Amino acid sequence: MLHRGSEWNKWDLHVHTPESILNNQFNTDWDTYVQTLFKKAYQEQIFAVGITDYFSIDGYTKLRKDYLGNDEKLRSLFSEDEISHIKNMLIVPNIEFRLSKFITGNARELSSLNRKLNFHVILSDELSIEEIQTNFLQQVTFDSYAETGSPAHQMPLTKTNLENYGKALKEEHSAFRDSGRSDLYIGMMNAGVDESNILKTLGHPLFADKYLLGINPDEDLSRVSWSSSGHASRKNLIKQAHFMFTANPGTVRFMQGEFHDSQDEFIQEFGTKKPCLWGSDAHDLEKLLEPDENRLTWIKAELSFRGLKQVVYDPESRVRIQHNSPQSKSEYQTIKAVKFIDGREQPEFSLADIPISKDLTSIIGGKSSGKSLLLHHIAKAINHEAVKDVSSISNSSTYEHLARSPKFDFEVTWDNGDISKLNELENTKPITYIPQLYINQLAENDGKDHLNELVKSILCQNDKFKEFITSSETRIAKLELELSNSISEYFLLRSEYENQIAEKSRIGEKKAIEKESTRLELQIKTLQEKSGFSETENELYQHLTKRLSTLNERKETLQKLYHTSNIMAALFNDQSSSIFDSLKLNANSKLPSEFNSKFVSKILDNARVELTTALHNSSVFAKTRAAKTPELIQKLDKEIQAVANRLTPLSNKVKDQEALAALNKTQSIEKEKLNQILGIEQHIQSINARGKEVYEQIVNHHKQLTECYLNISNELTKTDYQLDEGIGIKGDLGINTDKFNEFIKSFDRRTNLEKLFPDLFDESGFPIFRKDTYNQSIEKAFSTIKSKVDAPTLKKGVSLEIATKRLFSNCFEFNYIVNYNGDEIAHMSPGKRGLVLLNLLLHLSNATHPILIDQPEDNLDNRTIYDLLKGYIRQRKNKRQIIIVTHNANLVVASDSECVVVANQSGQVPDKENKKHKFEYCAGAIEHSFISPEKDGVLYKKGIREHVCEILEGGVIAFQEREMKYGFKF
Secondary structure, rough: OOOOEEEEEEEEEEEEOOOOOOOOOOOOOHHHHHHHHHHHHHEEEEEEEEEEOOOOHHHHHHHHHHHOOOOHHHHHHHHHHHHHHHOOOOEEEEEEEEEOOOOOOOHHHHHOOOOOOOEEEEEOOOOOOHHHHHHHHHEEEEEEEOOOOOOOOOOEHHHHHHHHHHHHHHOOOOHHOOOOOOOOHHHHHHEEHHHHHHHHHHOHHHOOOEEEEEEEEOOOOOOOOOOOOOOHHHHHHHHOEEEEEEEOOHHHHHHOOOOOOHHHHHHHHHOOOOEEEOOOOOOOOOOOOHHOOOOOOEEEEOOOOHHHHHHHOOHHHHHHEEEEEEEOOOOOHHEEEOOOOOOOOOOOEEEEEEOOOOOOEEEEEOOOOOHHHHHHHHHHHHHHHHHHHHHHHHHHOOOHHHHHHEEEEEEEEEOOOEEEEEOOOOOOOEEEEEEOOHHHHHHHHHHHHHHEEEEEEOOOOOOHHHHHHHHHHHHHHHHHHHHHHHHHHHHHHHHHHHHHHHHHHHOOOHHHHHHHHHHHHHHHHHHHOOOOOOOHHHHHHHHHHHHHHHHEEEEEHHHHHHHHHHHHHHHHHHHHHHHHHHHHHHHHOOOOOOOOOHHEEEEEHHHHHHHHHHHHHHHHHHHHHHHHHHHHHHHHHHHHHHHHHHHHHHHHHOOOHHHHHHHHHHHHHHHHHHHOOOHHHHHHHHHHHHHHHHHHHHHHHHHHHHHHHHHHHHHHHOOHHHHOOOEEEEEEEOOOOHHHHHHHHEOOOOOOOHHOOOHHOOOOOEEEOOOHHHHHHHHHHHHOOOOOOOOEEEEOOOHHHHHHHHHHHOEEEEEEEEEEEEEHHOOHHHHHHHHHHHHHHHHHOOOOOOOOOOOOOOOOOOHHHHHHHHHHHHHHHHOEEEEEOOOOOHHHHOOOOEEEEEEEOOOOOOOOOOOOOEEEEEEEOOOOEEEOOOOHHHHHEEHHHHHHHOOOOOHHHHHHHHHHHHHOOO
């Protein structure tokens, strides 16, 4: 059986035996009783029982001697599994006394409460039967007969004396004589002891720390009259008791101080809070281990009397009265045990399992004892990448010398049976691993991204913020893509513009061509007049000349259409991917996050196919149109030739035919140039118009990108997202220096960019975000770098397009700023900073996977650890498994560590050698206590409590403060 320290188990500390004389409904068949008791305990997984009898331990004695100490007898009654369970059970004696006191709240209650109070003494199983009989029971006395004017005669509490007392009462009272009850029954029914006598007897050194006192209040203490004459007697009994034997919900709450104005007021009146325990109070076989209304007692402790005492030291967290187990963590999220697998020729580690509590496990040990090594390997075996990530931030050791050996491994066993291994990197589970110094680094630049992710994950526990930030991030990604596409289009247009300007310049200056065309026209007219053309011939000549010009213009248009169709065909092919990416982003931003991803992927895959097909068809259509153009041009060429043929005889009538032909040809060329220039000018006009649209898109996209981040900052100001415990979160928008430096690196180093773009830099020359002017500054910077006059010199290999994309890229840096009581975390002392961040990690995060922390107490004083840090850990360990390495006794003891793992490395300290291996570990509950100097190996010579007191400075004081706090005297 793997002992994991303090664990939740079912306890029944009020089980009567056939030796209980009062209200005994058992038969005398002890075998049947024992079989029923332990078979039920096995079936119901009850691990501790208090064997109860009135005024005696007769039943406990018989059970110990005739059954538990008789293996042959056990084998005759139980199976091997049942015997194993019995051997692991805690069985303690519970002596039920009747006090000589009657306490009532008012006169009307006298008849209903005309009976003595029950007073329970639970003793340690380490006490022998003879020690209990001789030094306790035989020393307690009870009042027997009395005479006028004399005190009642005191008699030792023995079976013979009780029988004699009963016999005397029968002689005096006929109802007792006629009852048919035995002398012992009548004696026990009437005997009453004084609690002071019990307490005085238990003052014997033999019983130090080996008893617990409990009273059984029949009434609801939250409803009784505390102003009656029984006030002081009732209160004194409560103060004297370690626990209440009750399951009454009102009394349970009353004993936790819930009916007083404050906890301090309750403690001032009653001394301390009291745990409430319950049991079956079984007097027959049927009720054995079956308390009324399934009010089972669950105790979180080692199965020992020392474990039981923990309910006194920690009544709020160590005991529950309910049907189901208080342990509610999912088994797939809790580690059960870990172990080293060292198959090297000289193994340094034991192969034994190291148990881990489902709640809080503290790893302690001397310097270089293997504490951090163990924690690191637990984390690394579960999630290699997570450990690598945080270790790089904290600069902590990664123990690579062990990982390099193929015969070395580490294994983590989970409560659901899963196994995580160091050498199986692909098999990972979520954990939070916090190595030493990592928390301090979170607030530094190196850890800023980790801190942002931590705060964001906590904020996303709010569904409203999660929806908002997911939508914002999708919008940001879409804007980044649209910005890049718009800039690409802008520079395509810019390139086309420059090509058109160059082509226009090549053709000639427009005014000069127009002037030359007018001059040529006059010359042609003069020659035509001298040629003797008739009016009809002249009209025909003019018609054919005009027709020839029109045909040439059509030919030019067809040539342009041919060129345009080819460009469009190429564009459809080039843009298909970016169009689909934009569509996909838009779809993801509008679809609910929980929507079926396979369904969405199927639709998008279909859309990709359909869109690609459509764009391909459009490309084919454009190419088809382009393919028809040469044929049309060929037809035009034939018609042009036909018109030219008709012009030839008319041209021959011109006296200076060669001059006229030359003039006509020249004029035709000049007109063609004018037509080309007009076409280019129209094209330039459309380029300019589109260029302005695209430029506005770039500017607007960048403004929207800025607004997205500013909206996140504004959203964080809402009270919905402000955390508890004095911790606040706000957003800070700045410029990422590394990203902005990509833009800076686009230019020659001799360029003084700070002077050129003063609004983008602070006085120290660092990029700065100024909310009111940033977008205008970016626009101004763009105007400057594309200007042909004052533009800075670009580096070789860097185009203006690349520089522009870097300028308009997402250079924003959004940080979540944590503040505590108004102080920003970056300005706090290391100790205060660590405390706030631990609060975030432990208390405010709703994550339920294990968290592993190496020395959370770094930079904190003992008072802060006791007052604050231990509270964070105590509260959070109820919802997630926590494993810590610590040197602080207060953190181990005051946080009530369920399991303490003690580490030791041989050779570090004289006389502190291990049993066999260089590194060894032992584990158990903090209540586990013993000293056995004769044993081998330093870890096995004493219990966990002794190790804590020896290894951790202030360990003894920590235990004393914890136990004295809850009213336990030393």
